[in-house]
Amino acid sequence: MAATTAMASSGSSNRIEAQPLYVKARNIMVNRLIAGEWRPGQLLPSEFSIADDLGVSQGTVRKAMDDMTAQGLLVRKQGRGTYVAEAEDNSILFRFYRLTPDDSDATTDKAEFPESDYLAQSQGQATKQEQDIFLLSSEDMVWRFERLRSDPLGPILWERLVLPARQFPDFTPTTRLPNNVYQFYSSRYGIIVAKVNEKLRAVTAPQNVSQLLGLPDQAPVLEIDRRAVALNDQVVEWRISLCRSDRLHYRNELK
Amino acid sequence: MAATTAMASSGSSNRIEAQPLYVKARNIMVNRLIAGEWRPGQLLPSEFSIADDLGVSQGTVRKAMDDMTAQGLLVRKQGRGTYVAEAEDNSILFRFYRLTPDDSDATTDKAEFPESDYLAQSQGQATKQEQDIFLLSSEDMVWRFERLRSDPLGPILWERLVLPARQFPDFTPTTRLPNNVYQFYSSRYGIIVAKVNEKLRAVTAPQNVSQLLGLPDQAPVLEIDRRAVALNDQVVEWRISLCRSDRLHYRNELK
DNA sequence: AAGTGGTCTAGACCACTGC
DNA sequence: CAGTGGTCTAGACCACTTT
Incomplete structure (x- = not known):
């Protein structure tokens, strides 16, 4: 079977396609992940079997899988096999959620994921900006959510979340998002969020937000503009958060 | 020579030291990097030579070096050899400097590194907080710098920088830090910054800072509390920056 | 016992650099 | 041309999981 599915050899003959x-x-x-042929949580064929399939050695497949594992796309379990990563595997807390209580010890870092109150939810035509972000045309629809998120000590952030309607066909005006949205995108729609781009600013909270958060008028808040990018490089979520930073901060480790 | 320097085999005999x-x-x-035996910019021995030295195969050394290269400690140059990374190699801009003009296109992202005006510089005994951060005793000294940093359009941030004096023995009250401090630590002292921990908050600028930055009174600014950690896990720099975020933002890509 | 990923080795050949 | 890192293969053995 290697005859039909084998990839071009990297040998001396082939100058075109200079790709390992x-x-x-x-x-x-x-591409199998993008196409949904392999879905989050699924057990993949063994390295040897994939190697046969692709007509390369097991070591080559291993190197490819090493990359994907490092990128968080796959999860290996010795003795069992290799699985497509689910959003839970990457411990969402440390991967995409950076807001931390000031007093947290990192050791006692409990998985306190904030609860959500829905303030508004609607479907509408994409604005110019939303068309740019999601690569939509002016007739395309988006879902918009406004939420207030709180931890046990009280409200911590206000956020507006926008999703392209096409990708979430079964939404209704009362559909609520679970707390871990990326887990939801992954398990329900097979959408794998590969990375997230954020822009942070310090801004003065609008009056309604400072009231919701219980902050004084004109209080400074941290604005986070986040775009979640799927494996196919499409933006699948746009989110603007206004976070109180009097008892929380945004932690970042640069390596 | 493998007889004396060889590492314990991973074979069946050895249950202790279960380490690949x-x-x-x-x-x-x-450890050779930490000890300064290998210094930034230096050409390392070839993989085969190191493999002989350690009594392992070249493939094993390669895997170790792969890790270190991924971590940014080494830089490979095909046909020439492997070098200890210098701060320039990692393109400091993208690695540790996250402030970006709002209009920047990422494509036209010029290496505009901000200039510095020194507002104050002094040596003094470490405060309690500084002792905690740098693991110093109360008699130990630190250097403190206050700077105003500007890009071509004007001032962008005020910052206070603290260094443990012991690590910078030849400093004088007029020693200036170059713009790329990590390059300086690396080339002059062999100190390799492995990572940086940051805490971000939105705060109201103190009056003197808002004046220096040309912002209105009470303007919100981005506070960045940064600790640079060397390879040996010691904090070698503590920095607090107050950044205007009306025409700049802090960009972050989470993968 | 069989199957999986994890480690380690040895050897071949390629691509690039510098002499 | 020799020396380096980069790729690819094949085979051995280990550690772990499941049957």
């Missing part, structure tokens, strides 16, 4: 085999193997596998 | 050879090899090499 393990990169091609990786691309093929990533 | 490549991890041991990595640790040995990292």
Whole structure:
């Protein structure tokens, strides 16, 4: 079977396609993730079996999988096999959620994920900005959510969340998002969020927000403009959060 | 020579030290970096030569070096060899400097590194907080700097920078820090900054800072509390910056 | 016992650099 | 041309999980 599915050899003959085999193997596998052929949580075939399938050695498949594992797309379990990562695997807390109580000890870092109160929810035509962000046309629809999120000590942030309606076909005006949205996108729609781009600013809270958060008028808040990018490079979520930073902060580790 | 320097085999005999050879090899090499035996910019021995030295195969050394390269400690140059990374190699801009003009296109992202005006500079005994941060005793001294940093359009941030005096023995009250401090630590003292921990908050600018930055009174600014951690896990720099965020933002890509 | 990923080795060949 | 890192393969053995 290697005859039909084998990838071009990297041997001396082939000047075009100067791409290592393990990169091609990786691309093929990533495309299977994008296509939904391999879904989050699924057990993949063994390395040897994929190697046969692609017509390369097991070591080459391993290198490709090493990359994908490092990127958080796959999860290996010794003795059992390799699985497509689910949003839970990456411990969402440390991956995409950076707001931390000031007194937290990092050791006693409990998985306190904030609860949500829905202030508004509607479907509407994409604005110019939303068209740019999601690559939509002016007739396309988006879902918009406004939420107030709180931890046990009280409200911590206000946020507006926008989703392209096309990707979430079964939403209704009363559909609520679970607290861990990326887990939801992954398990329900097979959408794998590969990365998130954020822009942070210090701004003065609008009056309604400072009231909701219980802050004095004109209080400074942290504005986080976040765009979640799926494996196929499409933006699947746009979110603007206004966070109180009097008892929380945004932590970042740069390596 | 493998007889004396060889690392314990991972074979069946040895239950203690359940550590893969490549991890041991990595640790040995990292320790050479910490000890200053290998200095930034230096050309390392070839993989085969190190493999002989450590009594392992070249593939094992390669795997250890792969890790270190991924971590930004080493830089490979095909056909020439492997070098200890210098701060310039990692393109400091993208690694540790996250402030970006709002209009920047990422494509036209010029390496505009802000200039510094020194407002104050002094040596003094470490405060309680500084003792905690740098693991110093009460008699130990620190250097403190206050700077105003500007890009071509004007001032963008005020910052206070603290260094443990012991690590910078030849400083004088008029020693200035170059713009790229991590490059300076690396080339002059062999100090390799492995990572940086930051805490971000939105705060109201103190009056003197808002004046220096040309902002209205009570303007919100982004406070960045940063600790730079060296390879040996010691904090070597503490910095608090107050950044205008009306025409700049802090960009972050989470993967 | 069988199957999986994890480690380690050895050897081949390629691409690039510098002499 | 020799030396380096980069890729690819094949095979051995280990550690872990499941049957």
